[in-house]
Amino acid sequence: MKQKVIDKMPAKLDFIQSATGLVLALFMWGHMFFVSTILLGKDVMYQVTIFFEGYYFFGESYPIIVSILAGAVFFIFIAHAAVAIRKFPSNYKQYTIMKNHIHTFNHGDTKLWFWQIFTGFAMFFLGSVHLYIIMTNAADIGPYASADRIVSDWMWPLYILLLLAVELHGSIGLYRLCVKWGWFEGKDAKASRIKLRRAKYAVTIFFLTLGFLTLAAYIKIGIEHKDHAGERYQMVQSVSQGVKI
Amino acid sequence: MSEEKAPRILKINVLRFDPNDENDVPHMQTYEVEEAYGMTLFVVLNEIREHQDNSLMFDFVCRAGICGSCSMLVNGRPTLACRTLTSKLDENISLAPLPLFKLIKDLSIYSGEWMRGLNEKLETWIHDKEQEINVDKLEERMEPALADEIYELDRCVECGCCVAACGTIQMKPDFVGAVGLNKVARYHLDPRDKREDEEYYELIGDENGVFGCMSLLGCQDVCPKDLPLQSKIAYLRRMMLTTGLKS
Ligand code: HEM
Ligand code: SF4
Ligand code: SF4
Ligand code: FES
Numbered sequence: 001m002k003q004k005v006i007d008k009m010p011a012k013l014d015f016i017q018s019a020t021g022l023v024l025a026l027f028m029w030g031h032m033f034f035v036s037t038i039l040l041g042k043d044v045m046y047q048v049t050i051f052f053e054g055y056y057f058f059g060e061s062y063p064i065i066v067s068i069l070a071g072a073v074f075f076i077f078i079a080h081a082a083v084a085i086r087k088f089p090s091n092y093k094q095y096t097i098m099k100n101h102i103h104t105f106n107h108g109d110t111k112l113w114f115w116q117i118f119t120g121f122a123m124f125f126l127g128s129v130h131l132y133i134i135m136t137n138a139a140d141i142g143p144y145a146s147a148d149r150i151v152s153d154w155m156w157p158l159y160i161l162l163l164l165a166v167e168l169h170g171s172i173g174l175y176r177l178c179v180k181w182g183w184f185e186g187k188d189a190k191a192s193r194i195k196l197r198r199a200k201y202a203v204t205i206f207f208l209t210l211g212f213l214t215l216a217a218y219i220k221i222g223i224e225h226k227d228h229a230g231e232r233y234q235m236v237q238s239v240s241q242g243v244k245i
Numbered sequence: 246m247s248e249e250k251a252p253r254i255l256k257i258n259v260l261r262f263d264p265n266d267e268n269d270v271p272h273m274q275t276y277e278v279e280e281a282y283g284m285t286l287f288v289v290l291n292e293i294r295e296h297q298d299n300s301l302m303f304d305f306v307c308r309a310g311i312c313g314s315c316s317m318l319v320n321g322r323p324t325l326a327c328r329t330l331t332s333k334l335d336e337n338i339s340l341a342p343l344p345l346f347k348l349i350k351d352l353s354i355y356s357g358e359w360m361r362g363l364n365e366k367l368e369t370w371i372h373d374k375e376q377e378i379n380v381d382k383l384e385e386r387m388e389p390a391l392a393d394e395i396y397e398l399d400r401c402v403e404c405g406c407c408v409a410a411c412g413t414i415q416m417k418p419d420f421v422g423a424v425g426l427n428k429v430a431r432y433h434l435d436p437r438d439k440r441e442d443e444e445y446y447e448l449i450g451d452e453n454g455v456f457g458c459m460s461l462l463g464c465q466d467v468c469p470k471d472l473p474l475q476s477k478i479a480y481l482r483r484m485m486l487t488t489g490l491k492s
Pocket of ligand 1: 017018019020021022025077080081084085088116117120121123169170171172173174176177180459
């Protein structure tokens with residue numbers, strides 16, 4: 001039998017879209033847990049920061065590690081956007097058709113798709129700004145440095161929008177991954193879909209709440225620290241050892 | 246004895262248009278019909294045509310959800326009119342033809358042409374690769390469970406509701422839609438069809454096929470025959486991905 005020559009690219013692109021989406025969404029979960037450690041106190045957040053800078057492995061902090069990590073995430077982010085852009089309406093006509101369809105059909109999952117496209121588009125800009133700043137200023141992460149960036153460097157409006165976009169986009173994306181590939185489908189696909197959708201809402205609400213509480217905590221610190229913006233945080237323990245400058 | 250409630254007066258708003266009449270433009274026309282017990286939209290439309298307006302056009306054959314002719318948008322939702330009870334709806338009911346298909350007039354569409362094109366494109370028939378047809382040969386046996394599974398997918402009546410409900414196909418009319426993907430899944434299950442996975446990949450392994458589906462699941466939610474479209478599309482996607490990533 002003759003061997004068929006098939007174009008493998010469409011399969012690969014779909015795989016890349018889903019794989020990068022999954023990695024980004026799970027990374028965002030981890031990311032949220034790390035940044036939210038500020039709610040447990042400045043010391044805890046500081047320890048998480050120096051952990052990622054390799055302090056507990058090398059005895060010294062290397063922010064370049066964080067730069068490399070952020071660069072890797074940026075790369076995956078760009079790959080995801082490049083592949084997912086295929087799904088955007090590609091001209092005004094398609095856009096109006098879809099808008100009309102969403103309007104007349106009034107169907108939950110189709111509306112979710114609109115939000116996913118909308119938030120995805122917003123993240124081209126919001127996500128890029130954030131990732132670039134973190135990549136190039138990896139040394140400036142910490143209880144005071146981050147809070148100063150949010151308040152004194154005016155990042156808070158961007159972070160509010162980015163938080164909304166990423167949490168909506170990520171959880172809708174994970175839900176879609178499940179129905180798209182048939183994960184957790186079980187015997188009764190309908191029943192599992194209802195459960196998945198509930199889980200999706202729960203995840204969105206959980207991470208949005210945690211995210212806004214975290215952002216509020218940084219804003220509070222940032223406002224209190226406004227007059228000393230630029231100063232770095234020192235752990236209380238180090239203060240007692242007289243290291244504080 | 247409790248008093249009978251006066252029957253509702255249904256306001257049926259129909260999107261009317263005759264593409265063959267140069268002077269006609271799409272417009273809404275409202276008819277009032279007194280609701281009766283157990284009334285379906287099939288009854289309502291015939292009532293209108295018989296007593297109020299014999300120019301109103303719509304399709305029916307079986308009036309039992311079997312032929313798939315009477316699909317239309319009911320309050321924006323694609324469904325079979327003969328299976329829609331008015332008691333489940335509000336007094337104000339809007340009816341429109343399914344989008345995407347060729348409009349004949351008013352609610353009547355030419356979905357047969359579209360479906361035929363689809364079937365030809367996807368070659369929805371058994372490919373057994375035997376050179377000669379031997380009518381004396383016994384057909385191979387099939388497990389009853391598998392026969393049931395195939396039969397389940399064969400229940401598609403080509404009504405086109407899933408097409409009208411699919412945002413992807415509205416934007417990209419070359420997409421094969423859930424009806425097409427369901428048919429491919431049906432032949433792929435069938436052991437009498439000897440096509441290789443690569444041959445299936447050639448049919449649906451691209452953006453017009455399974456990789457174009459954005460999993461909006463409108464199809465699943467409107468299919469009047471309640472076919473397992475979500476599961477079958479996911480199954481094809483997994484299968485086509487493995488075929489595509491295989492060396
Ligand atoms: C510039 C930034 C981004 C753009 C333009 C973008 C765009 C998109 C689009 C259009 C889709 C829908 C694909 C479809 O309908 O099949 C999608 C899916 C997805 N996105 Fe994003 N996205 C971005 C960033 C992110 C981020 C930061 C995350 C992590 C939270 C993420 C997670 C996901 C997931 C999990 C999916 C589902 C994947 C799939 O359906 O295969 N995306 N993205
Ligand atoms: S899959 Fe369902 S909705 Fe689509 S054409 Fe067949 S019966 Fe109609
Ligand atoms: S899941 Fe959505 S995109 Fe895919 S065929 Fe069904 S309605 Fe269309
Ligand atoms: S008339 Fe045959 S399906 Fe409605």
